[in-house]
Structure formats: structure tokens, C-alpha cells
Amino acid sequence: MEAQGRLDLYRTMVLIRTYEEAILREYHADKKPVFDIGAGLVPGEMHLSAGQEPVAAGVCAHLTGDDAVTATHRPHHFAIAHGVDLDRMTAEIFGRTTGLGRGRGGHMHLFDPAVHFSCSGIIAEGYPPALGQALAFQRRGTDRVAVAVTGEGAANQGAFHESLNLAALWQLPVVFVVEDNDWGISVPRSASTCVTSNADRAAGYGIPGVRVEDNSVEAVHEAAGQAITRARAGEGPSLIEVHTLRLWGHFEGDAQGYRSDLDGVPGRDPLPTYENQLRASGDLDDAKVAGYQAAASERVEAAIAFAKESPEPDPATALDFVFARA
Amino acid sequence: MTLTEPSAPAGRKLSTAKAMVEAIAQEMDRDERVFVLGEDVGSYGGIFSSTTGLLDRFGPRRVLDTPISETAFIGAAIGAAVEGLRPVVELMFVDFFGVCMDQIYNHMAKIHYESGGNVSVPMVLTAAVGGGYSDGAQHSQCLWGTFAHLPGMKVVVPSNPADAKGLMTSAIRDDNPVVYLFHKGVMGLPWMAKNRRSIGPVPEGDHEVPIGKANVVRQGSDVTVVTLSLSVHHALDVADELAGQGVDCEVVDLRSLVPLDTDTILDSVGKTGRLLVVDEDYLSFGLSGEVIARVVERDPALLRAPAARVAVPDVPIPYARPLEYAVLPTPARIRQAVLDLVGA
Numbered sequence A: 001m002e003a004q005g006r007l008d009l010y011r012t013m014v015l016i017r018t019y020e021e022a023i024l025r026e027y028h029a030d031k032k033p034v035f036d037i038g039a040g041l042v043p044g045e046m047h048l049s050a051g052q053e054p055v056a057a058g059v060c061a062h063l064t065g066d067d068a069v070t071a072t073h074r075p076h077h078f079a080i081a082h083g084v085d086l087d088r089m090t091a092e093i094f095g096r097t098t099g100l101g102r103g104r105g106g107h108m109h110l111f112d113p114a115v116h117f118s119c120s121g122i123i124a125e126g127y128p129p130a131l132g133q134a135l136a137f138q139r140r141g142t143d144r145v146a147v148a149v150t151g152e153g154a155a156n157q158g159a160f161h162e163s164l165n166l167a168a169l170w171q172l173p174v175v176f177v178v179e180d181n182d183w184g185i186s187v188p189r190s191a192s193t194c195v196t197s198n199a200d201r202a203a204g205y206g207i208p209g210v211r212v213e214d215n216s217v218e219a220v221h222e223a224a225g226q227a228i229t230r231a232r233a234g235e236g237p238s239l240i241e242v243h244t245l246r247l248w249g250h251f252e253g254d255a256q257g258y259r260s261d262l263d264g265v266p267g268r269d270p271l272p273t274y275e276n277q278l279r280a281s282g283d284l285d286d287a288k289v290a291g292y293q294a295a296a297s298e299r300v301e302a303a304i305a306f307a308k309e310s311p312e313p314d315p316a317t318a319l320d321f322v323f324a325r326a
Numbered sequence B: 001m002t003l004t005e006p007s008a009p010a011g012r013k014l015s016t017a018k019a020m021v022e023a024i025a026q027e028m029d030r031d032e033r034v035f036v037l038g039e040d041v042g043s044y045g046g047i048f049s050s051t052t053g054l055l056d057r058f059g060p061r062r063v064l065d066t067p068i069s070e071t072a073f074i075g076a077a078i079g080a081a082v083e084g085l086r087p088v089v090e091l092m093f094v095d096f097f098g099v100c101m102d103q104i105y106n107h108m109a110k111i112h113y114e115s116g117g118n119v120s121v122p123m124v125l126t127a128a129v130g131g132g133y134s135d136g137a138q139h140s141q142c143l144w145g146t147f148a149h150l151p152g153m154k155v156v157v158p159s160n161p162a163d164a165k166g167l168m169t170s171a172i173r174d175d176n177p178v179v180y181l182f183h184k185g186v187m188g189l190p191w192m193a194k195n196r197r198s199i200g201p202v203p204e205g206d207h208e209v210p211i212g213k214a215n216v217v218r219q220g221s222d223v224t225v226v227t228l229s230l231s232v233h234h235a236l237d238v239a240d241e242l243a244g245q246g247v248d249c250e251v252v253d254l255r256s257l258v259p260l261d262t263d264t265i266l267d268s269v270g271k272t273g274r275l276l277v278v279d280e281d282y283l284s285f286g287l288s289g290e291v292i293a294r295v296v297e298r299d300p301a302l303l304r305a306p307a308a309r310v311a312v313p314d315v316p317i318p319y320a321r322p323l324e325y326a327v328l329p330t331p332a333r334i335r336q337a338v339l340d341l342v343g344a
């Protein structure tokens, strides 16, 4: 990979992390001293994706806004990497009228039709719609692809298996991405399945599958490139599982008392790892790092300011948008 | 059956969550056939603390964390129940029923009937319900009306700690499938705004609340407010407030949708002549219509004024707080409906 490609991956990862740190800050800011999930500027459940940046950055580097992404309840990293409007996404998380869903959806329900992005709070349920988007792309004779994301916990859900089967049958241009962060809330991977790799499961449906073991953004980029090229060429679906890292709790407020691997977690943070790698190869230096970080902060703080300055929805409009008007 | 009214004096106070766990633990002690399964019911202790401590106490053979495979593990509970075990299976949020509804309503709920009464399915399906904390359209629903609409399952919804224990005990001992729905807002969780009655007295030892018996939680003469779950507390608060304005509300906590205690509702409406149904489920085709229909079917003359209802209008639960509170059955909406009913 060329230097610019590497730096682009790094920059995306920095933007995602900067965003998640800012949401973390805003989420908890007014929930002190006693944590109340319903209080504050950003109430409700909050699932942050810190540690999983390599997956989104590596996959989405191959996509354009014409391609579709269906993400999970932990959607921000894919939303950002796929180019979802950051201001309107943030406004949605803050429940404002300028949000992607005018405050109706919230952080697990982000829809940006401009880049064919959606996500869902119901486990594995983003897989089936991706098939339909791929079908639409295929019918229209385009080379567009749909990327469907789940966690490894979701790979035990029926919709996951039905989707792999149907995509294979119809040779749909879909890339299935599994983020294996070892945990489905408190249930470790070892307590939820006997297969060691979801790439093995892909084989069961006649789909090529690869597992990227080390949360390396370049390895994800490589594997995703092959899968997406295949899909664009009309050669059908494939699956990529990335062994990634849930750096923080399942959701904010999760004390993670169940978690046995916490001691080693900070050392596995992919961001300093990649940064060091790029410094060692001479692609990155202090000035560049500072530049990327400053740009990311500026972008993210602008989005948060936009959200905070936007009005809250008028209660009188609560019943709008149940149906589309002809 | 020991019928203990939860209003019976009791010294100690528990949260609804702890009361639920106590009931399950006591039944597990009493009956080797009882076991618990579901997502995060083990070391996490249930996302809403509905199984806290059970794994430590009873071990992994009787408290089983499951994969995210609701169709499989709820179906497995059905099979185990058919073979004589007594599973308590948790579907974390009721909103997730879509991925496993076939097992629930085509299997759990129908086997007894289809077998001509020869097979019973003695299981409890628990799930968290309710909104009010901006968890959005896929994590805030009540949906009890949906389960109640489909024949073959009892549906219970406790509003307070004592009932949570008593209804759980009855549900586990019942030979039928019982859907047991607990509102997050009454669990007494440390990380959620607490209703002050979510921690209350709970009888020690054996405590059953019969399934199908509503509780008149406040006597009154002007208006009957029929409701359940968190809305009971809103109704009681409104009743206290309106008492100062000369409006005397009777509040009926249904405790169960199936069976529905029609007699208690009729007795109350016979006394007050006015009926308000408050329901945190959707308005149309649900509990509120059912309650009113039963009154009107029996005797429309019982009503001195048209019956009224406060429910979630037919819209997905919005995320943003001002929108969510515009559609929830808030005390303000309940108060206004009562005042309209008495013509104040």
C-alpha cells in the first residue's frame, strides 16, 4: 500500500476515535455524580466503538457513497468511515431537529440515504436488508456493493445464517463483515459458539470467508479489497471476520465486572499501534500526527456545536412521519 | 394457594429487581426443575438485574447464559418445559420478540391446545418493557397487548416489589406459559430515575399473588383509573394531587392482562360511573380498547360519561426527550384526562 493510503486509514481512525471520545465526554458530562441513563444532553443507551476503528476504516476505504452499509447498534465508526454527514449524525444523537432522523431515531437508528447508510438496534437484523440493497444494485446492472456488519455475537442469530445462504444462492454483491471483539455484552465468544472462526461458517454456505487476526487496519484493508472487488465483478458475496477489540464497556455505564481480559486491553489499542508502525516506516511524524488530531478535533467539535445549537423538536410534531405522504 | 395481599405489613424493603430474584431463588430452592436461561443472565446478573446472584448461588447448570439466538433458546425452554422442567427464560427487551415470535406464539402458546390438553408448557418468559429514557423505537415498547391478543399465554405485569415477587412465584408454579413483563422504570435500578415505589415492603418466604386478580390500590368515588405497571404510580400521584381539588380517583392495578379481572373493573366502574384506561402500550387494538369493550358489553349504563383512554398514540416511540414525553402516558396527560372526565 502507498503512503497516502496508509495515512488515509490513519486519519479515518483518528477521526473516529476523536469522535467517540467527544461523545463519551458529552454523554457523561451531565450524568454526574450519580449515573442516570435517562438524564442529560445525550440520554439513552450509548455503544461506542473505540478499538474497532480498523474494521470500519479498512473496509470503507474501498467504498463510495453509492455503496450501501448496514451497521449495528455500535454504528458510529462505520457511519464516519462511510461518510455519513457528521453534523446531522451528531444532531441526531443529541435528539435535535437537524438530526438525520429529526430526533426520532437516536444513536442506534441512524439513516443517511445520501450514502445508503443505516443501522439497527436489533441484533443481526442489518444483514437481510443489505441483501435487498445488493439485489437492487445487481438488477440495475451496476457494480455497487452492500456491506453488512455484525458483531461475532450476532453470528449466532438466525438472520445471519439465512442471509449468508440467500446471498450465496443469488450471488449477491454483498460483503459480510463480522467484528469479533470477543464479547457479546458479558458473554464471551467461547460461551456462545464452538466454532473458532466465522470464516468457517461462511464455508458452510458456499461463501469465501477470511479471518483477520490482529486488528490491523492494513490487513482489513487488504481482505476487504479482495471481497469488494469480487462483489463488484459479479462474483458474489464473501465474509470477513476481524478479531478486533472492545476498548470500553458494552454500553456506557457498563462496569464490566464480568470481563476477564481487561488488564491487557489498553496494550491492544489499535490506534497507538498503527501510529507507531507509521512512525517506524517514516510515514508519520509528530507534526503530521498533531495535524491530523487538530483537524479531527476541529471537525468533531464543530459537529457537536452544531448539534447543541440546533433546536429540540416540537412535541406537537411527535406523530409526524409514521407514513409517507403520496 | 396462599393468597397474601402485598399490602400486608412487612418489615423489610426490596427493589422490584431484588424481589423478582428472591422469588426465582426461592422457587429454585424449592423445586429442582426450575432453571434460568437467557442472554447475560449469568455473571452479568441480567441487564436489568433480574437474575443477580443466581449464578453464584445455583451454578452454571441451573443458570445458563445463552448465545444471541432467541429462537433457539426460547424454543429450548419450550422443549424443556414439555419434558417437565420449569424454565424461566429471559428475552432481554420485549422489543426483540420479532426474532423469536414463532417459538412464542406458534409453539409455547399453542402446544397445550393442539395436544388436546395432553401436553403442558410450564415456563415463564420474562422481558423488560417500557420507555422514558430515550432508548428509541426498538428498546422502549411495552407490547403486552400483542401477547395478550394471542391465545394460550398468561400475561402478567407487576407494578411494585411485592407483586413482582408474588407474581413471579405464581408464574413459576403455573402449569401454563406465563409471559412476565417488568417495566425498567419500576425495577429500582441504581442507574435509572427511580419511581419512589420501586423499593417497597416485600413479604418474606412463600408469597404468591394470584394471576388474574387485579388490585384496587386506591379507593375513590369519582373516576376509575384502570392501569398497570409504571402507569399505576403516575395514576396514584395524580390521584393524590386531585384529591386536594375534590376529585376522588379509584386506581385499579390490573397486574395481569390474561386473565383480565373484569369483575374488579366492573365493580369499580359501577361505583364511580367514570372510566379512564391508562396504557403505556399503543392505543389502537390493544388493552385500553379491550377494557372499555368489556365494560360496555356488560352494561353500557354503568358509564355516566364516555370512557376515556391515555395510551401511546400509534407511533413508534421517538428518541428525543420532548417527543418521547409527548407520546408517553405522563402524569400530565393522565391528570388532564381525569379532569375532562369529571367535567372540571
Ligand SMILES: Cc1ncc(C[n+]2csc(CCOP(=O)(O)OP(=O)(O)O)c2C)c(N)n1
Pocket: A073, A074, A121, A122, A123, A150, A151, A152, A153, A154, A155, A179, A181, A183, A184, A185, A246, A250, B039, B068, B070, B092, B096, B099
Ligand atoms: C435480537 C436481539 N437480541 C439481543 C439484543 C441485546 N443485545 C444488544 S447488543 C448485544 C451483544 C451484541 O454482541 P455482538 O454481536 O458481538 O456485538 P458487539 O456489541 O460486541 O459489538 C446484545 C445481546 C438485541 N439488541 N437484539
